[in-house]
Every structure is written in structure tokens, then in C-alpha cells.
Amino acid sequence: MSRRVRQSLFIVSALALFGVLISAAREMPAFGHFYGAYGELLNRETVYERHVTDVVTAVNFDWRGIDTLGEESILFLAVIGATLLLRRQASEAGKSNNDDSRDDENKTRNVPLPSAATRVATLGLVGPLVVFGLYIVTHGHLTPGGGFQGGVVLATAPLLVYLAGDLKTFKKIISHVLVEAGEALGVGGFLLLGLPGMIIGGAYLRNVLAQGTTGNLFSGGMIPLINLCTGMAVAAGLISVIYAFLEHTLELRLQGKK
Amino acid sequence: MVVLQMTILLFVGITGTAVVFTRDPVRQVVGLSFYGIILGLLFFILQAPDVALSQITIGAVALPLMFMLCLAKVRRDSEQRKRQGKSAPRREAA
Amino acid sequence: MNPLPYIVAAWLFIIGLYGIVTSRNFIHLIMCLAVLQSSTYVFLLAIGYRIGGGPPVFATVPVGTPAVDPIVQALLLTDIVVEATVVALLLALAIEIHKNLGTMNPDEVVELQG
Numbered sequence: 001m002s003r004r005v006r007q008s009l010f011i012v013s014a015l016a017l018f019g020v021l022i023s024a025a026r027e028m029p030a031f032g033h034f035y036g037a038y039g040e041l042l043n044r045e046t047v048y049e050r051h052v053t054d055v056v057t058a059v060n061f062d063w064r065g066i067d068t069l070g071e072e073s074i075l076f077l078a079v080i081g082a083t084l085l086l087r088r089q090a091s092e093a094g095k096s097n098n099d100d101s102r103d104d105e106n107k108t109r110n111v112p113l114p115s116a117a118t119r120v121a122t123l124g125l126v127g128p129l130v131v132f133g134l135y136i137v138t139h140g141h142l143t144p145g146g147g148f149q150g151g152v153v154l155a156t157a158p159l160l161v162y163l164a165g166d167l168k169t170f171k172k173i174i175s176h177v178l179v180e181a182g183e184a185l186g187v188g189g190f191l192l193l194g195l196p197g198m199i200i201g202g203a204y205l206r207n208v209l210a211q212g213t214t215g216n217l218f219s220g221g222m223i224p225l226i227n228l229c230t231g232m233a234v235a236a237g238l239i240s241v242i243y244a245f246l247e248h249t250l251e252l253r254l255q256g257k258k
Numbered sequence: 259m260v261v262l263q264m265t266i267l268l269f270v271g272i273t274g275t276a277v278v279f280t281r282d283p284v285r286q287v288v289g290l291s292f293y294g295i296i297l298g299l300l301f302f303i304l305q306a307p308d309v310a311l312s313q314i315t316i317g318a319v320a321l322p323l324m325f326m327l328c329l330a331k332v333r334r335d336s337e338q339r340k341r342q343g344k345s346a347p348r349r350e351a352a
Numbered sequence: 353m354n355p356l357p358y359i360v361a362a363w364l365f366i367i368g369l370y371g372i373v374t375s376r377n378f379i380h381l382i383m384c385l386a387v388l389q390s391s392t393y394v395f396l397l398a399i400g401y402r403i404g405g406g407p408p409v410f411a412t413v414p415v416g417t418p419a420v421d422p423i424v425q426a427l428l429l430t431d432i433v434v435e436a437t438v439v440a441l442l443l444a445l446a447i448e449i450h451k452n453l454g455t456m457n458p459d460e461v462v463e464l465q466g
Contacts, residue, residue, distance in 0.1 A: 003459065006373070007373065007374055010369075010370070010373045010374075011370075014366050014369060014370060017366065018362060018363075018366050021358075021362035021365070021366075022355075022359060022362060024358075025355040025358035025359055025362060026355055028355065028358060028399075030354050031354050031355070031356070031357055031358075031398060031401065032401050032402055032403035033402075033403070034399055034400070034401075034402070034421075036400070036421050036423070038423060039400070039420075039421035039422055039423050039424075042422055042423070043408055043415075043419050043422060044415065044416075047410050047415050048415075053409060053410045053411040054308075054408075054409050054411070055408040055409065055410070055419075055422040056308045056408055056409070056422045056425045056426050056429070057308070057426075059422050059423055059425075059426035060426045060429070060430065064423075064426065067427075067430075068430055071430040071431070071433075071434050072430075074434050074437075074438070075433065075434050075437050078434070078437035078438050078440065078441045079437055079440075081441045081444070082437070082440045082441045082443075082444040085441075085444040085445065085447075085448055086444050086447065136311075142411055143409065143411055144307035144308045144311060144407070144409055145308070145311065146308065146429070148312060148429055148430060148432075148433045149308070149311040149312050149315060149429070149433075151433075152312070152315040152316055152319075152320055152433065152436075153315055155320070156315070156319055156320065156323075159323070215411070234433060237437060238320065238436070238437070241324070241437065241440045242323070242324075242327070244444070245324065245327035245328065245331060245440075245443075246327060248331070248334075249330065249331070249334070264356060267356055267357055267360045267394075268360070270360060270364070270394065271360045271363050271364065274363075274364045274367060274368070274387050274390070274391075275363075275367050277383065277384075277387055278367050278368065278370065278371035278384050278387055279371075281376070281377070281380060283377055283379040283380055283383070286379075286380060286383050287383075290383055290386065293387070293390075297390055297393070297394075300394070300397075301393070301397060304397045304398070304401050304420070305401065305405060305406055305407045305419075305420045306397055306400075306407065306420070306425045306428075307407050307409070308425055308426075308429050309393070309397065309425050309428045309429050309432070311429075312428075312429040312432045312433060313393075313432055316432050316433060316435070316436045317386075317390075317432070320436050321386065321436055321439060324436070324439060324440050324443060325379060325382075325383065325443070328379060328443040328446065328447060329379060331447055332379075332446075332447060332450050332456065335447070335450055335451055336450070336454070339454055
């Protein structure tokens with residue numbers, strides 16, 4: 001069917017759907033008065049049973065750890081898919097180099113180096129950003145944070161090196177073999193940390209280590225360990241994806257500078 | 259504060275509509291980044307600091323970054339195609 | 353005030369869907385998908401909210417203080433990170449389509465090839 005017919009059909013059905021959603025919204029419990037028994041129970045019991053103070057991280061990695069394992073495998077597969085689709089074939093590499101280098105030389109040679117202020121500011125902030133990302137990852141069970149958020153902060157730290165114009169160091173950082181190894185170790189570590197629970201006769205991903213005292217860094221049993229694995233997996237995954245997008249551009253700009 | 263929550267919710271609705279109605283992808287990326295920050299603010303006002311952290315780092319930094327990289331790559335590919343003389347999309351019979 | 357969050361979530365859903373259906377560029381389409389996903393975040397957080405509650409973090413307050421629901425927040429924060437990588441996969445697919453067919457317009461990609 002043509003585009004017009006498709007759009008008019010869509011607008012009619014969208015209005016109908018909107019009407020249904022509005023009438024459903026009017027029958028929901030009033031905003032702010034929803035009583036969820038499971039949430040109330042977890043808020044009351046988590047600090048006493050697991051000795052952690054951040055209930056959301058405990059729900060993610062302990063009470064509903066198996067759901068987080070599913071989400072992390074989605075992340076892993078999406079990263080594999082994106083890097084697989086964007087890798088350069090060997091035949092394509094030889095062909096496009098000859099075509100691109102003639103005309104891209106004009107473009108790549110005219111890119112100026114960033115100013116001194118930019119370079120000082122960005123290179124000076126790389127260290128604090130890495131420390132901040134590690135802080136968010138490791139203190140995830142005490143304050144808001146955790147493996148997912150801290151992993152994303154860590155993954156954006158090498159970009160400051162790219163912004164400073166230091167392309168060689170940037171390429172060395174993000175194409176290092178430890179990035180791929182880190183992602184595999186993160187997801188594999190999460191999988192293996194569930195096994196001690198099964199070995200002692202309980203359920204998979206059961207919290208088997210000693211709980212420690214509330215408020216300390218080493219509390220919560222296995223929650224900090226799973227946190228670290230997740231942080232590693234998320235950071236390495238996002239760096240791999242960024243490298244897959246930037247690989248071709250980086251090589252051309254590095255060749256243009258020689 | 260009820261007025262604060264209502265204002266931010268209306269703002270989220272308006273900004274989301276603006277992101278959809280911006281047709282040029284390069285301008286839409288900037289709008290998406292702003293939408294990510296406003297959404298993070300809404301999550302913070304609804305007493306969800308973990309979700310707000312996640313949304314601000316992803317929605318305002320990582321997502322626009324990936325869109326920009328994709329746009330740069332597409333532009334380079336289309337210039338390469340034009341140079342090789344294949345500017346029309348390749349279609350089979352009919 | 354009462355159903356306003358749900359109305360905003362429904363509106364964002366419909367407007368995201370409209371953007372996807374009437375899009376002329378794959379990258380515009382993927383950004384409208386991001387808006388669509390954010391409507392579910394607003395909806396879930398509005399369900400979990402409790403009036404007078406604080407965040408479900410008991411580092412500085414004693415354990416009895418009223419707090420909002422932690423389960424929807426745990427669901428959402430993994431969802432947001434996974435959304436980013438799924439968007440990366442979709443962008444990689446869009447780049448492949450552009451490389452093979454030379455177009456970024458969904459209306460011109462009509463037949464399956466191969």
C-alpha cells in the first residue's frame with residue numbers, strides 16, 4: 001500500500017490506542033498510593049539480612065540476580081553483533097585504502113591539533129574520571145551506583161584522550177587485547193559466581209560468603225564481587241563498540257599524519 | 259512538591275515531541291542529549307538516584323556519541339560511493 | 353494531577369510510534385525508538401512512587417523511613433544500559449544497509465535480497 005494510505009491507517013489506530021491507554025490510566029491506583037508488598041518487604045529486611053544499605057543493588061545482584069544475568073547476556077550478544085557487523089573484511093581493507101587515501105589526504109591533513117588549554121584540561125581529567133568510575137563501581141552496595149553506572153563512566157574515560165588529539169595512545173588503549181579479555185572475564189565471572197551456591201546444595205547464585213558488617217566496603221557477601229564483574233563487562237563492552245565504529249576513521253587519520 | 263513534578267512531566271512530554279519532530283539527524287542528536295538530561299532530572303525528582311545516574315551517563319553521553327559516530331561513518335561512506343560513481347541506490351529489476 | 357504521569361507515558365509512546373512509522377531516515381527512526389523506550393521508564397517509575405517516600409538507600413537514614421519501591425528501579429537501571437548496546441547493534445545494521453544499498457530511506461528498501 002502506498003505511503004499515504006499507510007499513514008492515515010496508522011493515525012486512526014494510534015488515536016484509538018491513545019484512547020484505550022487514557023481510559024486505562026484513569027483506572028489505575030492513584031499516583032503515589034500504590035502498595036507493593038514485595039517492595040515493602042525488601043525495604044524492611046535487606047539491611048538486616050544482607051548487611052548492605054543500597055536496596056536497589058541488592059535486588060539487582062542478589063534477590064533477582066538471575067534476571068540481571070539475562071540482561072547482561074543481552075548486552076554481551078549486542079556487543080558481539082555490533083563488532084561483528086562493523087569489522088572490516090580483509091579484501092575490503094586493501095581496496096578502500098587505495099580509493100580513500102587520495103581524497104582523504106586533503107581532509108585528514110587539515111585537522112588542526114586541539115589548543116593547549118583543551119589538551120591540558122582533558123588529559124588532566126582522565127585520571128580523576130577513572131578513579132570516579134572505580135569509586136562508583138566498588139561502592140555500589142553502599143550508595144547509589146553499581147556495576148552498570150560505573151562501567152559506563154569508565155568506558156567514557158578513553159574518549160578524553162581522543163579529544164586531546166593523542167590518536168596513537170587512544171588507539172593503543174582501546175584496541176588492547178585486555179578489552180576483549182575483560183568483557184569475557186566479566187560475563188564469565190558472573191556465570192561462575194553462581195556455581196558455589198549450587199555446589200553447597202542451594203540455588204544458583206545464592207549468596208554464600210560471610211556477610212560482614214553493615215556500611216563497610218567488604219559487606220554483603222558476593223554482591224561486591226558480582227558488582228566488579230558487571231562493571232568490567234559493561235566498560236569493556238562499550239569500549240569495544242566505540243572501537244568498532246572508530247576503527248576505520250582512526251587508521252585513516254593516523255596514516256594521514258605520517 | 260507536586261508542582262515541580264507536574265512541571266517536569268510536562269517538560270518531558272514537550273521535549274520528547276520535539277525530538278521526534280526534528281527530521282535532520284544531526285540536529286536531532288543534540289535534542290536527544292537534552293532530552294536525556296531532562297529525563298534524568300525527572301528520575302531524580304521521583305526519588306530514584308540509581309536510575310538517574312544510569313540515564314544521565316547513557317542518555318546524555320553514550321547514546322549521542324554512538325549516533326554521531328554512525329553519522330560520520332555514513333557520511334564518509336556516501337562520499338566514497340559518490341566518488342566511485344554509484345550515487346543511485348542499487349535496485350534489481352522492478 | 354493524579355493520572356498525569358500515565359498520560360505523559362502514553363503520549364510519549366504514541367509519539368514515538370508515529371515517528372517510527374513516518375520516518376524517512378534510519379537514524380531518525382532509531383532515535384524515535386529511544387523515545388519510545390523512555391516512555392516505559394516513565395511509566396514504571398510512576399507506578400513505584402510513594403508520596404512522602406525517600407530513595408531506597410538506607411546509608412544515612414534508619415531502616416523504618418518510608419521509601420519508594422526498589423524493584424522497579426532495579427529493573428530500569430539494567431534496562432537503560434542494555435538499551436544503549438541494542439541501539440549500537442541497530443546502528444551497525446543501518447550502516448550495513450547504507451553500504452550495500454546506498455540509501456538511508458526505509459521506503460526504498462522494499463525487497464529482500466539474497
